[in-house]
Amino acid sequence: MKRIMVAGIMSALVFVGVMAVPRSIVSVKDVNVKVAAGNAPQLPYQLWVTYTDGKGEYRQVRWLNSSLDVEQEQADATHHPVGSTYEVRGFIVGDNTTSNGYPIKARVSVVQQTERPASHPVAQPLPLDKVQLTGDDRLTHNRDLDIDNLLSxxxxxxxxxxxxxxxxxxxxxxxxxxxxxxxxxxxxxxxxxxxxxxxxxxxxxxxxxxxxxxxxxxxxxxxxxxxxxxxxxxxxxxxxxxxxxxxxxxxxxxxxxxxxxxxxxxxxxxxxxxxxxxxxxxxxxxxxxxxxxxxxxxxxxxxxxxxxxxxxxxxxxxxxxxxxxxxxxxxxxxxxxxxxxxxxxxxxxxxxVKKDGTQAExxxxxxxxxxxxxxxxxxxxxxxxxxxxxxxxxxxxxxxxxxxxxxxxxxDSPAFFDPLARNVDAIRTRHANQHIPMITGALKCYEAGGGTYYYNIAQNFWHTIQGRYRYAMGGVGNGEMFRLPYTQMLSMANNPEPTINETCCAYNLAKLTKDLNCFNPDDASYMDYYERLLYNQLVGSINPHQYQVLYQYAVGLNASKPWGNETPQSTCCGGTGAENHVKYQEAAYFVNDNTLWVGLYLPTIATWDAQKTVIRQECQWPAEKSIIRIQKGGGRFAMKLRVPYWATEGFDVRLNGKSITHHPTPGTYVEIPLRKWTKKDVVEVVMPFTRHFDYTPDKLEVAGRQTYSPMWTAALMQGPLVMAATGVKTWDEATIHDEADWDRFHFVPDYDADRHVTHYFRLDAPVPPATEVDTLVLSQTLAMAKGRIDAQQAWNALTIKVPEHAPWAPHGYARMTEQYQQCATILTSRINPVDAEKLLSKLNAALTAMRPGNLAEMEDMDELKQLMQQVRDLPRSEVRRDALWRAERVVRYVTDGSGTKDMIDKATNQLKDILK
Incomplete structure (x- = not known):
């Protein structure tokens, strides 16, 4: 299996204040967005920036309109009628021009109607059985391991x-x-x-x-x-x-x-x-x-x-x-x-369907x-x-x-769909994999004849995921839940376990991305994201040594991949895991009548029946160079080859030995125009892996009960690959102070990582001290907390209460209200900005960690854990083993954020019966 090593990391990365010749942002592409009245704007989740050395790359953006109240106001046509304009503030994250990043603005123009999507798919992937993986690499190894397990x-x-x-x-x-x-x-x-x-x-x-x-x-x-x-x-x-x-x-x-x-x-x-x-x-x-x-x-x-x-x-x-x-x-x-x-x-x-009235009504x-x-x-x-x-x-x-x-x-789920159709983020705090497949369903309803309502839901959801919720490997979710927008680091660092990002979510997001690409095959951002998911979390979610797949993925500090799920019925991710590794090639090629899109650079043989052509792609996965040949036949078609977002230096396409590119733009396609192809034709794609950071949109300031000096955190990328390091046990050890610090770590691609790995590092660079409190961010966070308090108090006032319908679980709610009371003093006292940021971070951490009222919390397992220790001290028996196995699974479910109190009660009673 091919391993990728990292050397001289800092020579290719922006790390202001550490590199011998630092570079900084000098310009960012202007953001001018049109939005139909009655909708919140769809703002870009990444922007092209240019540096002082003349080079550029895509960088992630955090927009300051993610508060639900703000989005609802922007989606209100009475506030923003046709013909009006307004601005949205944002920041390029990972930059230290200010404590929040590099400041930018988006100009939003409200119009009657924006461009309608294609009424039918523009392209379709070649059928699964028409594309075969070739060679001897991690992909074919995983495929064969999966097939053999299914046959067992x-x-x-x-x-x-x-x-x-x-x-x-x-x-x-x-x-x-x-x-x-x-x-x-x-x-x-x-x-x-x-x-x-x-x-x-x-x-x-x-x-x-x-x-x-x-x-x-x-x-x-x-x-x-x-x-x-x-x-x-x-x-x-x-x-x-x-x-x-x-x-x-x-x-x-x-x-x-x-x-x-x-x-x-x-x-x-x-x-x-x-x-x-x-x-x-x-x-x-x-x-x-x-x-x-x-x-x-x-x-x-x-x-x-x-x-x-x-x-x-x-x-x-x-x-x-x-x-x-x-x-x-x-x-x-x-x-x-x-x-x-x-x-x-x-x-x-x-x-x-009845939407109006109270829940009881x-x-x-x-x-x-x-x-x-x-x-x-x-x-x-x-x-x-x-x-x-x-x-x-x-x-x-x-x-x-x-x-x-x-x-x-x-x-259709109106409570979820209706806001999304207007680009209002209804994703926050919902169960992740409960809702992602509903979006693939919405898009398929559009394809089957439903209205643009369904397409808008799918497209808005996908774009919202990219900036606000995804991690470097492409996955989403923390304890099976979406947390708050732009809180990836905060929610990860404060999760009880470092294993997050349910693999089912990656499976379904890949499916959604493939289907959206059918409607937008010239937009390379879809296949950029598909590649991110496939090359990292999906390929990395199977144990190459024996058939086992992952439920939650190793994402956080010093995380180990929790292998298991040996059968499709073992868990939900055991099921999707059985599918993941026998369909790696499903989105490699897309076609219509006269165009072939090469979406992924994989060693494959593809049969395009309509063109009576067999295409062979030769490369070593993961590929920095790929050769595409016509193995059989030779139809008449155009060929479009993806320029990955990360291919910022050295990308080239050569047709029969001659370069046909001139400074290709990353995140686009290079087109070889319509032509008659023969077996003599050779297309060579060169794409050196460039190293860059994938930043979290928030800084690491609170982890558990410990506070840290606020620093940007980022995962190291080599081309499409997330790199993982071993031997990092604390966030202090994961702090990079200067270029030499990187030499402390041995990196491998995430898909090849296993035990005690860390992906995210704190980047210690000079930050200008905050001179004032950002009242916009503060007021939005306080409003969110107050809304949760009001919802809980309204439920508490009910005469008849159903525990499963309580808005919030009690322990997390109590921690949040305590932090809210402390944070609310910022508006009325002369607190210095540094201390204000610390209080705000603690409130954000408390908000992020809250669980819905029907879910169990860690505190609910105190008795169960005590009983488990008592049962472990008993002589070994089959009954003891089974009870402990079930109790351990319950602990895992609750820790991950999906367990309920009835699970705890059943496991507790089973242990009590043994102790009688």
């Missing part, structure tokens, strides 16, 4: 839950495990990922025997799933039609419907009344219960009902789309179509989708809209197509 799994285990749910014998089937086990209500999610991964593995596999085995197991799964599904085809004489989804649990029954395991054992006795076409690894009452707004509680209510439905639908659709056996692909489509229509039938007849009647999809995890639906919209474009019957598209739009 017993398909009968994947069928266990279906047989159990549909009243068929399970005696020959190993019991499902992980999150598909009999004691989890997410069962079926892993099987869905298994189906998708098997299809992708079939498309990517080079071994004929393995390919045949993959196909036979896919066929077995489909035959048995259809067998179960057909048990729901039950005619009702009294209804004069088949028993359908809408007939499950009439309203009076629904209001009394329970969700305990004993209840689900009863529901499994009557698969004939699941409703025509229902196929799922758990009875339909799981989907139905959320219509009564039942919370996330695995023991007594639900987990994420439609999330599991989506995984299984997606698996079936992937088989129908990828597999080249007509009978198999048609059966997969048939099963998916019937289940898709079950979903339409249920949501069309039994649900509705919105929940007065069952089935209000505004509330259903806005619930934490219980309302997590995965990519239901994406799958249903895909289905609508695959079926031929017009009525079915209309029903499936309607079903897709039934998963």
């Amino acid at each position: 799994l017993d398909p009968k285990q994947q069928l266990y839950n279906y047989y159990d749910t549909y009243g068929l014998p399970t005696t020959d089937c190993p019991v499902s495990d992980g999150w598909d086990s009999p004691t989890t209500k997410l069962k079926g999610h892993g099987t869905g990922h298994y189906l998708s991964a098997m299809a992708m593995a079939y498309a990517s596999c080079q071994d004929k025997q393995k390919k045949a085995l993959l196909l036979s197991r896919i066929e077995l799964m489909l035959n048995e799933m259809r067998r179960c599904q057909e048990r729901t085809f039950v005619w009702s004489d009294s209804l004069g039609r088949y028993f359908e989804a809408r007939d499950v649990a009439p309203e009076a029954e629904l209001r009394e419907l329970k969700g305990s395991w004993k209840d689900f054992d009863n529901y499994k006795q009557d698969c004939r009344h699941y409703g025509y076409g229902y196929i799922n690894a758990i009875p339909p009452q799981h989907c139905v219960l959320i219509e009564m707004y039942r919370p996330y509680n695995n023991e007594d209510w639900v987990w994420a009902p439609y999330y599991t439905v989506h995984k299984q639908l997606a698996g079936l659709i992937d088989i129908a789309s990828i597999i080249d056996d007509k009978a198999i692909s048609e059966k997969a489509l048939l099963i998916a179509r019937d289940m898709g229509l079950w979903v339409w039938n249920r949501l069309h007849y039994r649900t509705y 919105r929940r007065e009647h069952p089935g209000n989708r505004y509330e259903m999809w806005n619930m934490y995890i219980a309302g997590e639906v995965g990519g239901m809209a994406e799958s249903l919209a895909r289905l609508s474009m695959m079926v031929t019957d017009k009525e079915q197509r209309a029903h499936l598209l309607e079903a897709a739009t039934c998963f």
